[in-house]
Amino acid sequence: MDEQEIKLPKGIFILSLDMELAWGTRGEKKLMGHYAKERQIIDSLLFLFEKYRIKATWAMVGHLFLDNCRPINGVNHPEIVRPNYKWLKGDWFDIDPASNIEKTPEWYGKDIVYKILNCRVAQEIGCHTFSHIIVGEPGCAADAFDSELKVCRNLAWQQGVGLKSFVFPKNMIGHLKTLKENNFLCFRGVNKNWYKYFPEKLKMIAHAIDNYFILPASAVSPIKEKGIWNLAGSYFYVHKSGWARFLPVSFRVAKSKAGIKKAVQQCKVFHLWFHPFNLASSPEELLAGLEKIFAYVNSWRQKGMLDNFTMGETAEYLNSQI
Ligand SMILES: [Zn+2]
Ligand SMILES: [Zn+2]
Structure with missing residues (x-):
């Protein structure tokens, strides 16, 4: 069977964070100020995770496991097979920058890995x-994807971390077979929403409408695709810039709460995500x-009606049920 769906005994709250510093935008200048604030935000997040006993999956860009790097025979990271994009x-x-964390902290994150591993509520480091x-x-x-995954797995091992969960950059899914061959158990699929199949430009408008009208975020069912679990996103916790500048924070909260409630009622997953720099x-x-x-997650958890798992834990649980 190519696709498999499993019924959960109760709702699950998953939080995944795309941890990329400047790599996500290849160093876009106007966002450098946000990256500079990211470490402070990570501290605040970890504080909240300890206070509310929240486990998150931190999908890390592998280069952030490093605190320095330098070219070998004039080439940066020669072991990586290069992608070949038209643009x-x-x-x-x-x-x-082929430099170090002191000089260019936006490109290295070994300290962040330590921060996450030292959180008193066990967090998951993903890829x-x-x-x-x-x-x-x-x-x-x-083979480009494969070479990146292999380097990530080695770097993670050096920190005692076994990678299980994956988040695709820009949520553009591809090469699931390669992901599976590299022993990953799950990935975060594209948010399940009503405008998922709209053309790109319309999608942006629909995304804004969806947020301003507080349509409830969706609860999702895990689906096994090509031997690997798709734990689709439910809701992107929107930043407060551009079109979302005037979107009250209470709208984001209301939308999330409605999605969590659905996950509880339908025994599904509510999967929240964002980038810490957002x-x-x-x-x-x-x-x-x-x-x-x-706090809302905890109110349901105390009633025994919701769990909070990492992506990896969710996939391991699902595998144990097959
Ligand atoms: Zn490097
Ligand atoms: Zn990213």
Whole structure:
């Protein structure tokens, strides 16, 4: 059977974070200020996770396991097979400062790995490729993806971490077979929403409408695709910039609560996600909103009607049920 769906005994709350610093935008200048604030935001998040006993999956760009790197025979990371995108000029790693964490902290994150591993509520470290290659885009061959995954797995092992969960850069899914061959158990699929199949431009408008009208976020069922669990996203906790500048934080909270309630009632998963730097657009307000969501999760958890698992734990549980 190619696709398999499992009925859960109760709802699950999953939180996944795309941890990429400057790699996600290849160092977009206007966001550098947000990346500079990211470590402080991570501290605040970990504080909230301890306070509310929340486990999250941190999907890390593998380069962030490093605190320095330098070219070998003039080439940055020669062990990585380069993607070949139409829009790419020069070498994929031209953006890599090939320096160290003190000089260019936006490109290295070994300290962040330690912070996460030292959280008193056990967190999961997952994978978001080594250098934020867009796996699902034409030009990314399976061997390029495979070489990135292998380097990530080795770097994670050096920290005692076994990678189980994967988040695709830009949520562009591809090469599931390669992911499975590299022993991953699950990935976060594209948010299940009513505008999922709209063209890109309309999707942005629909995304704004969806948020301003507080349509409830969806609860999702895990689906096994090609031997690996798709734990689709339910809701992207929206930043407070651009079109979302005027979107009150209470709307994000209401939307999340409605999705959590659905997960409880339908025994499904509510999968919340964002990038820690998204909170840099208005840290205090957005963190306060998250705190309300976590308190709500706990109110259901105390009643025994909701669990909070990492992506990896969810996949392991599902595998034990087959
Ligand atoms: Zn490097
Ligand atoms: Zn990303």
